[in-house]
Amino acid sequence: MATERLVVVGGDAAGMSAASQARRLRGPADLEIVAFERSHFTSYSACGIPYWIGGAVPARDELIARTPEEHRARDIDLRMRTEVVELDLAGQRVRSRDLESGAEEWTGFDRLVLATGARPVRPPLPGIDTAGVHGVQTLADGQALLDTLDTLESPAPPADAPARRAVVVGAGYIGVEMAEALVGRGYEVTVLHRGEQPMATLDPDMGGLVHSAMNAMGIRTVAGAEVTKILGGSEGRVRAVATADGTEYPADVVVLGIGVEPRTELARAAGLPLGDSGGLLTDLSMRVRGQANVWAGGDCVEVLDLVAGRTRHIPLGTHANKHGQVIGSGVGGGYATFPGVVGTAVSKVCDLEIARTGLREKDALAVGLRFVTATIRSTNTAGYYPGAAEMTVKMLAERRTGRLLGVQIVGGAGSAKRVDIAAVALTAGMTVEQVASLDLGYAPPFSPVWDPVLVAARKAVSAVRAAGV
């Protein structure tokens, strides 16, 4: 019998990475590991769902990094379709329910990992449950959407038939990626979003570039659109989406890409500390604040934003995996920390790459930072290299100190991952003058002789000087 039992609540990236890393450090004779997962799947890439829907990834199972059987082969007692419904921290036990049979039981723990993830925001709109309205957060969501699309697309329509219409609600990462996926399947796509521009994770001036590019690709975007109702047709299937101004957008299918929120009801009920977004608050080793034997990671926690100096909810698979590693090391008796994030995110819509890191203008204002901005247009390769595409870089620098605060990039191939330069510079606390001197890779197929990030930094240096003290 093992000397200790680890209980993991949630079997996706953070939870199962934690379990796997703990198992690497402690064998089954020393540590028993029990993991509970509500769904039919473990350890999958939710970020890959748009590419599966779009057809670039042919099969659902390619998104699964590790199956339940693979986890079990590593001596992890994985209980699928079993939901944890109560945490008893004082009693060091959790109550779980078998979602097939309804049977409940208590399981004791010495160490507990909460990795309950996030849920898609699903506003209580009239008609939201109409057939043909889909979220795309989980593999099950993706499968349901695919089934709807397959129904709509078969039998194949005559070549002169009007395109089927899709409405995407929300123009964040998931919204633009789903718009691309649906355009790729031949739909006439309308994206309804509340903000001034799509991609509200960028400043509006940079979001405007995404707007123009989406329109050029044939994707219609509607700004300031407040969805009020989903309208069903005669067969009970979705017919249109209505907005506050009375417009009805006809739709054969509707995709909700409005964002997610931490799934932390259990934690809240157990009195664990939550941040402004409802995400769990942890220390640097991903232990829940104030708890000796409870860790949390992935989409259910808030992370420290190193630039803003406060915690935020940033649901991203890459963070979840790092959390899992750190937690697994801690549970396994090792030492690791998750120092925080700088807010890096990348995406694409068709050929347009979109990236951001650090603070937007409104983020900086919200935390009391004064700044200057510099925006430049360059190319992704030497200008004379065939296929050179435009790249726009916006940089925020703190007034007086010149410290880099944020970078946003929109453009052709090579734009997205270029933001990593700024992510490292932000982590290191560099000034834009230091960024302007960086020794970045140069060859004509990869960059102009002055990399666009350097050009932006030089302009930011001038802006800092011009702004004075």
Place this chain on the structure above:
Amino acid sequence: MATERLVVVGGDAAGMSAASQARRLRGPADLEIVAFERSHFTSYSACGIPYWIGGAVPARDELIARTPEEHRARDIDLRMRTEVVELDLAGQRVRSRDLESGAEEWTGFDRLVLATGARPVRPPLPGIDTAGVHGVQTLADGQALLDTLDTLESPAPPADAPARRAVVVGAGYIGVEMAEALVGRGYEVTVLHRGEQPMATLDPDMGGLVHSAMNAMGIRTVAGAEVTKILGGSEGRVRAVATADGTEYPADVVVLGIGVEPRTELARAAGLPLGDSGGLLTDLSMRVRGQANVWAGGDCVEVLDLVAGRTRHIPLGTHANKHGQVIGSGVGGGYATFPGVVGTAVSKVCDLEIARTGLREKDALAVGLRFVTATIRSTNTAGYYPGAAEMTVKMLAERRTGRLLGVQIVGGAGSAKRVDIAAVALTAGMTVEQVASLDLGYAPPFSPVWDPVLVAARKAVSAVRAAGV
């Protein structure tokens, strides 16, 4: 009449960037600028020559960033085809020769910029001046090679004729890029190189990946090849290249890509300080050491390697442009410095991207650093994303401290510029543990959920721990 005169020796990237930046800061009434250039061209991209030869860049003039006329329009007295043949530092004047007429004259200066560039290494081999043997350092070199190729290729041979044969001597950046260009034109290409593997700017294990990829592309590579002689044929044109072991490699055209050395005879004759490679030594503002009014930049100087802690000769257009900016600011009464480099370089051969930054194993040994290495294989996108290609990352970390010392990357699209992550981390003096925690951009089209650089860093962390103190 201007209050001061600036004389610039050399009209390519460093010299003309310096002149342009000085002009931006000081008008013609305040500063007269005289620039001397030996060739027919100013401010061009030598790095673009392989792409012009290969046909990707259709016309020579696309490589010219700014013509003599454009410089003159900015009140720069640019004297083309005029070579400076003597520096009289005490007398604050330079002697120049008009290469057309042979006429010489003295020109006084208050401030002097030396930007004399580099020259290709051209070993004193028997037959090196045979027709059909070409360097590719300057636009004139490139034009001569193109003329040779056009002659060889016209009239077009019958479809069943054997391919024409090209031998490239040297397997550094220019060698592999020229191999790609010649393969693209339909040549049977053999690359002769002295080292164990191509791309000696990488460690041999990583160079081996380049070797395999080149062979798979149909490029023959010969390691340990010491060229001893160029053999001419009956018409006085090149016929073959002979190596020390007696092998003759048949060749219709030969390209020399053996590297370059600083062109500093004038500086040497004037008693200016030179480093081990023969490059000029400057301070951080790019002033020649010990001189109040003489600056130097571009391929004729040595730069400070921030990781090795010593100066090296690294001829690269991107450094030359930065030098020019810094010099122009200094001459113009502003303040700027060039803090040094970390040794970043990127290249490609067909679809294979090649990148390095920091120190190789032998560089680290040469400067007294003890290190561990970690090499990992991953993919350039999520593994399930269509077209995912292999990416290999090698990382060097200092023993005990875990400080990052160098990174080499070889792989598919996105490999080259990923090295910028390491370039910034090296500049910031990060440990591999800090690198492993970086918040890098993640989305399936751009990266696995663990970026390959993070995976390498994690492995390096383990290697540092395992090596102990």
